[in-house]
Amino acid sequence: MPRSLDKDKRTRLITASLEEFGERGYAAARVSDIARRAGVAPGTVYTYFDDKEDLFRCTVQHGWDEFQGELNRVLETPGNFNQRFEALIDYGFDLLRRVYPIVRGMADEANRLDLFNKNLDRLCAGLERLLEIRPDSGGIFATGDPALRMYFLKITVLGILFKVALAQPSELDREIEEVKAAVKQGFLYTHPPPHAAEGEDGRR
Amino acid sequence: MPRSLDKDKRTRLITASLEEFGERGYAAARVSDIARRAGVAPGTVYTYFDDKEDLFRCTVQHGWDEFQGELNRVLETPGNFNQRFEALIDYGFDLLRRVYPIVRGMADEANRLDLFNKNLDRLCAGLERLLEIRPDSGGIFATGDPALRMYFLKITVLGILFKVALAQPSELDREIEEVKAAVKQGFLYTHPPPHAAEGEDGRR
Amino acid sequence: MPRSLDKDKRTRLITASLEEFGERGYAAARVSDIARRAGVAPGTVYTYFDDKEDLFRCTVQHGWDEFQGELNRVLETPGNFNQRFEALIDYGFDLLRRVYPIVRGMADEANRLDLFNKNLDRLCAGLERLLEIRPDSGGIFATGDPALRMYFLKITVLGILFKVALAQPSELDREIEEVKAAVKQGFLYTHPPPHAAEGEDGRR
Amino acid sequence: MPRSLDKDKRTRLITASLEEFGERGYAAARVSDIARRAGVAPGTVYTYFDDKEDLFRCTVQHGWDEFQGELNRVLETPGNFNQRFEALIDYGFDLLRRVYPIVRGMADEANRLDLFNKNLDRLCAGLERLLEIRPDSGGIFATGDPALRMYFLKITVLGILFKVALAQPSELDREIEEVKAAVKQGFLYTHPPPHAAEGEDGRR
DNA sequence: GATGAATGAGACTTCATTCAT
DNA sequence: AATGAATGAAGTCTCATTCAT
Numbered sequence: 129m130p131r132s133l134d135k136d137k138r139t140r141l142i143t144a145s146l147e148e149f150g151e152r153g154y155a156a157a158r159v160s161d162i163a164r165r166a167g168v169a170p171g172t173v174y175t176y177f178d179d180k181e182d183l184f185r186c187t188v189q190h191g192w193d194e195f196q197g198e199l200n201r202v203l204e205t206p207g208n209f210n211q212r213f214e215a216l217i218d219y220g221f222d223l224l225r226r227v228y229p230i231v232r233g234m235a236d237e238a239n240r241l242d243l244f245n246k247n248l249d250r251l252c253a254g255l256e257r258l259l260e261i262r263p264d265s266g267g268i269f270a271t272g273d274p275a276l277r278m279y280f281l282k283i284t285v286l287g288i289l290f291k292v293a294l295a296q297p298s299e300l301d302r303e304i305e306e307v308k309a310a311v312k313q314g315f316l317y318t319h320p321p322p323h324a325a326e327g328e329d330g331r332r
Numbered sequence: 333m334p335r336s337l338d339k340d341k342r343t344r345l346i347t348a349s350l351e352e353f354g355e356r357g358y359a360a361a362r363v364s365d366i367a368r369r370a371g372v373a374p375g376t377v378y379t380y381f382d383d384k385e386d387l388f389r390c391t392v393q394h395g396w397d398e399f400q401g402e403l404n405r406v407l408e409t410p411g412n413f414n415q416r417f418e419a420l421i422d423y424g425f426d427l428l429r430r431v432y433p434i435v436r437g438m439a440d441e442a443n444r445l446d447l448f449n450k451n452l453d454r455l456c457a458g459l460e461r462l463l464e465i466r467p468d469s470g471g472i473f474a475t476g477d478p479a480l481r482m483y484f485l486k487i488t489v490l491g492i493l494f495k496v497a498l499a500q501p502s503e504l505d506r507e508i509e510e511v512k513a514a515v516k517q518g519f520l521y522t523h524p525p526p527h528a529a530e531g532e533d534g535r536r
Numbered sequence: 537m538p539r540s541l542d543k544d545k546r547t548r549l550i551t552a553s554l555e556e557f558g559e560r561g562y563a564a565a566r567v568s569d570i571a572r573r574a575g576v577a578p579g580t581v582y583t584y585f586d587d588k589e590d591l592f593r594c595t596v597q598h599g600w601d602e603f604q605g606e607l608n609r610v611l612e613t614p615g616n617f618n619q620r621f622e623a624l625i626d627y628g629f630d631l632l633r634r635v636y637p638i639v640r641g642m643a644d645e646a647n648r649l650d651l652f653n654k655n656l657d658r659l660c661a662g663l664e665r666l667l668e669i670r671p672d673s674g675g676i677f678a679t680g681d682p683a684l685r686m687y688f689l690k691i692t693v694l695g696i697l698f699k700v701a702l703a704q705p706s707e708l709d710r711e712i713e714e715v716k717a718a719v720k721q722g723f724l725y726t727h728p729p730p731h732a733a734e735g736e737d738g739r740r
Numbered sequence: 741m742p743r744s745l746d747k748d749k750r751t752r753l754i755t756a757s758l759e760e761f762g763e764r765g766y767a768a769a770r771v772s773d774i775a776r777r778a779g780v781a782p783g784t785v786y787t788y789f790d791d792k793e794d795l796f797r798c799t800v801q802h803g804w805d806e807f808q809g810e811l812n813r814v815l816e817t818p819g820n821f822n823q824r825f826e827a828l829i830d831y832g833f834d835l836l837r838r839v840y841p842i843v844r845g846m847a848d849e850a851n852r853l854d855l856f857n858k859n860l861d862r863l864c865a866g867l868e869r870l871l872e873i874r875p876d877s878g879g880i881f882a883t884g885d886p887a888l889r890m891y892f893l894k895i896t897v898l899g900i901l902f903k904v905a906l907a908q909p910s911e912l913d914r915e916i917e918e919v920k921a922a923v924k925q926g927f928l929y930t931h932p933p934p935h936a937a938e939g940e941d942g943r944r
Numbered sequence: 945g946a947t948g949a950a951t952g953a954g955a956c957t958t959c960a961t962t963c964a965t
Numbered sequence: 966a967a968t969g970a971a972t973g974a975a976g977t978c979t980c981a982t983t984c985a986t
Contacts, residue, residue, distance in 0.1 A: 137949095153441050155359035159977065169951045174978065232439040237357055241498050248498075279514050286498070287491025294445050294452075294490070310483050338966085363960060364969090373968040375962075384960065542945085561849055563767040567981060568948090577947040579983075588981065643844040645765050649906050656906075687922050694906075695899025702853050702860075702898070718891050749970095771956065781972045786957070 138176045140166040145187040150229030154184055154236055185243060188234050191227045192247040195220055199254040209261055210316050216258070221308050224292055225300065231293035252282050259315075342380045344370040349391040354433035358388055358440050389447060392438055395431045396451040399424055403458040413465055414520050420462070425512050428496055432504065435497035456486050463519070546584045548574040553595040558637035562592055562644055593651060596642055599635045600655040603628055607662040617669055618724050624666070625723075629716050632700055636708065639701035660690050667723070750788045752778040757799040762841030766796055766848055797855060800846050803839040804859040807832055811866040821873055822928050828870070833920050836904050837912065843905035864894050871927075 144165035148157040159180050160170045177183040202216045224231075234244045256278060288307055295303040348369035352361040363384050364374040381387040406420045428435075438448045460482060492511055499507040552573035556565040567588050568578040585591040610624045632639075642652045664686060696715055703711035756777035760769040771792050772782045789795040814828045836843075846856045868890060900919055907915035 156441075158975090170977090171952060171979075172950055175949065180977070235436040235494065235498055236359075236440050241500055244498055245500075276514060276517065279510065280518070283491035283495050283511075283514070284487060285491070286494045287487035287489070290439065290490045290494050291487050294439055294448055296445055296449075306483065307487075310480060310487070313480065314484070341967095362958090367969095374960085375968055375970095376966080378961070379966065545946095563848070566979090571948095578981090579947055579949095580945080582982070583945065637850070640847040643902065643906055644848050645768075646763075646841070646909070649908055652906055653908075684922060684925065687918065688926070691896060691899035691903050691919075691922070693899070694902045695895035695897070698847065698898045698902050699895050702847055702856055704853055704857075705850070714891065715895075718888060718895075721888070722892070770954090782956090783958075783973060784971055787970065792956070 137166070137168060137172065141168070141173060141176055141183065142187050142190050145183055146191070146227055146230060149184060149187060149233050150227070153229075154233045159183070184233065185240070188230055188240075188243065189247070191223065191230060192251070195223050196247075196250060196254065198223075199251065199258070203254060203257055209258075213258065213316060214312065217308060217311055221292075221304050224289070225304055228292050228295070228300065231289050248282060248285065252278060252285060255281060255285070338380075341370065341372055341376065345372070345377060345380055345387065346391050346394050349387055350395070350431055350434060353388060353391060353437055354431065357433070358437040363387070388437065389444070392434055392444075392447065393451075395427065395434060396455070399427050400451075400454060400458065402427075403455065403462070407458060407461055413462075417462060417520060418516065421512060421515055425496075425508050428493070429504065429508055432496050432499070435493050452486060452489065456482060456489055459485060459489070542584075545574065545576055545580065549576070549581060549584055549591065550595050550598050553591055554599070554635055554638065557592060557595060557641055558635060561637070562641040567591070592641065593648070596638055596648075596651065597655070599631065599638060600659070603631050604655075604658060604662065606631075607659065607666070611662060611665055617666075621666060621724060622720065625716060625719055629700075629712050632697070633708065633712055636700050636703070639697050656690060656693065660686060660693055663689060663693070749778070749780060749784065753780070753785060753788055753795065754799050754802050757795055758803070758839055758842060761796060761799060761845050762839070765841075766845045771795070796845065797852070800842055800852075800855065801859070803835065803842060804863070807835050808859075808862060808866065810835075811863065811870070815866060815869055821870075825870065825928060826924065829920060829923055833904075833916050836901070837916055840904050840907070840912065843901050860894060860897065864890060864897055867893060867897070 141162065144162045145157075148162045148165060151157075159173055162183070163170045163173050166173075173183060177186060198219050199216060202212050205212060234240055259281075288311065291307055292300070292303055345366065348366045349361075352366045352369060355361075363377055366387070367374045367377050377387065381390060402423050403420060406416050409416060438444055463485075492515065495511055496504070496507055549570065552570045553565075556570045556573060559565075567581055570591070571578045571581050581591065585594060606627050607624060610620050613620060642648055667689075696719065699715055700708070700711055753774065756774045757769075760774045760777060763769075771785055774795070775782045775785050778785075785795060789798060810831050811828060814824050817824060846852055871893075900923065903919055904912070904915055
């Protein structure tokens with residue numbers, strides 16, 4: 129029986145996917161369970177997505193886009209670096225808390241690597257722009273070589289993502305707090321080093 | 333049949349697993365293909381392993397143990413830090429080149445996270461000991477807080493692992509060379525060299 | 537909505553059915569594709585037909601009726617046998633060219649056999665009447681036994697139908713020309729012409 | 741549990757296929773029912789056949805090969821034409837009685853036409869050779885043009901096949917007797933033409 | 945009457961695992 | 966211990982049909 133609900137079915141399916149794929153992994157997640165979770169018939173999934181793989185990719189992409197949107201917003205907003213960066217971090221880890229199990233699935237299949245790498249590149253390009261804004265250019269990424277600097281950035285972002293993604297569910301909240309604190313420490317407070325105005329640190 | 337034959341079969345199965353799981357991922361890899369690759373019948377797999385999951389875990393653990401063994405050897409060997417560290421890095425990335433796709437599979441299932449995290453902890457503990465040996469205490473991990481320092485170490489190791497693991501096969505060699513160079517740069521040459529205040533090092 | 541529109545929709549559905557069933561066969565043809573081809577919504581099909589099977593039967597019957605109508609017209613029209621017969625043959629094969637794949641579908645299901653056999657009987661009865669008109673009684677069906685003669689007629693008509701129906705699409709035109717030529721040869725020119733003993737006809 | 745039965749499983753599956761495909765048609769026949777009928781598990785079907793389509797094709801081809809084998813045997817056996825021909829006809833219609841519903845399915849899908857046409861060609865080539873052996877060259881196929889003669893032969897064989905295939909099950913025995921009688925009459929008794937030794941009929 | 949999104953039963957197929965040999 | 970044919974549970978996906986709008 130057709131429902132009046134039209135546009136939010138896709139959203140509900142994405143949400144349900146996030147939960148199912150997250151809890152059970154791509155292979156173990158069942159399309160019919162996702163459908164039930166979304167409150168639709170199994171066949172309805174195929175009205176909105178080509179197949180299970182498409183559903184997964186769209187779900188993942190949805191998460192990336194959400195964060196990228198916030199990042200872009202921050203980039204286009206004038207203001208104090210530390211405040212903007214901190215807001216982004218808070219937003220990002222809130223998002224990650226909701227979608228973290230999906231990160232694992234993203235790396236599962238060889239044919240999903242492109243999707244992952246493209247989004248990582250996009251994310252890091254945005255972060256790079258944000259970091260460049262930073263009043264000081266010190267800190268752990270204050271390498272002279274821009275390429276190397278970007279490389280470290282990607283490794284660090286990847287490490288953070290998987291540090292959270294690989295956390296046991298029961299440890300998730302603690303893990304996120306730890307990572308968040310570490311990131312803020314590493315990117316915000318450590319440079320401009322405390323009570324030190326020397327830029328020597330920055331050129332390292 | 334002699335015991336040695338058995339051992340051979342198990343080893344061949346581990347090797348075949350590494351290749352199949354690596355090339356196709358856990359879900360897509362078929363036990364029968366692994367058996368064929370190892371030159372045994374499908375049923376024989378179950379003489380040496382409980383089930384597919386057990387086979388995967390043993391295969392993964394085998395890889396971890398291999399690297400950890402080398403790390404321990406390095407730790408117990410006296411000598412120049414830089415040389416020992418570089419040797420370990422070379423060894424580690426050679427190993428990673430062979431098993432890299434397995435890294436992705438490790439993160440696939442929630443019930444494998446423990447396995448992964450335990451080995452990561454063990455690895456980082458060893459690395460920490462190695463880094464402590466380092467004559468200087470500068471560099472990107474030269475944080476005062478030991479816990480934070482370990483945290484950054486884990487994130488960086490994770491980032492490196494997945495940076496390689498997420499590379500497209502065709503890009504693998506280039507990727508490994510890049511990461512290796514970056515790591516050596518970051519851990520060997522970049523730190524305020526001992527008793528040297530020259531910034532020449534910094535220009536890398 | 538006016539009655540004429542309805543009729544138009546039904547006709548368009550029959551036409552679209554002919555094409556879809558023809559191109560893809562009964563099982564592979566999709567009701568929704570037929571609907572799209574006819575320019576209506578899938579649900580509308582069920583306003584004009586009970587179900588897919590009914591749609592198929594009506595489509596098939598439509599084709600039979602079309603030919604049967606022409607046959608009756610020929611039967612009721614006075615004139616030279618050869619001319620009338622040739623016109624019928626031309627008409628029949630033109631029709632067959634358009635609907636030929638449907639012939640295969642007609643034989644697909646046990647519960648469609650009645651439909652097929654009844655129409656075949658009706659067709660052959662008409663052909664028999666037409667052939668009886670023929671001034672001479674020679675030719676390949678010049679059997680003394682009327683029942684046997686009818687039997688041969690049915691077999692030949694069936695053979696012709698399926699010879700065309702089983703042609704690869706790319707071979708269809710050639711096939712139809714061949715069958716048409718053979719039929720004309722067999723039924724028109726070959727029979728010991730009336731009151732003529734000349735063998736010239738025989739060289740065919 | 742593995743059974744001792746090894747080679748006849750394939751045969752049992754072919755037999756079961758013949759029955760199921762025959763009774764229900766290709767689309768409606770279920771692989772699991774065929775398996776049950778053959779006394780094996782559903783999955784076992786895929787040990788012997790690629791998929792449902794392959795199972796169908798092999799089943800059909802099995803029938804063709806059976807008849808073709810008998811035809812070849814007859815061709816290689818010296819002896820009186822009429823006796824040999826009659827034996828072949830009897831054999832052929834016995835076979836057809838067992839497999840007749842499959843004939844319909846053979847024509848069902850466009851991608852099966854090749855299979856059908858190739859076997860029809862092979863069959864007619866054999867029949868042509870057999871008919872050439874015939875002491876007299878009269879009868880309904882006594883056309884001077886070999887190509888046309890072959891054409892009529894194919895149409896007639898097709899017509900016979902489908903005349904039987906399209907019979908209602910309850911009518912099958914009667915139908916087969918009728919066709920058999922008609923064929924014998926047409927090919928055996930009608931030529932040597934009654935009380936006529938003229939060869940003019942043969943060149944027609 | 946028309947629409948077309950939603951339904952949901954059902955089939956094919958896979959493959960980890962078993963066990964008679 | 967090894968084999969590998971057989972097993973059978975289970976999941977994805979299709980599509981004829983319905984019915985609220």
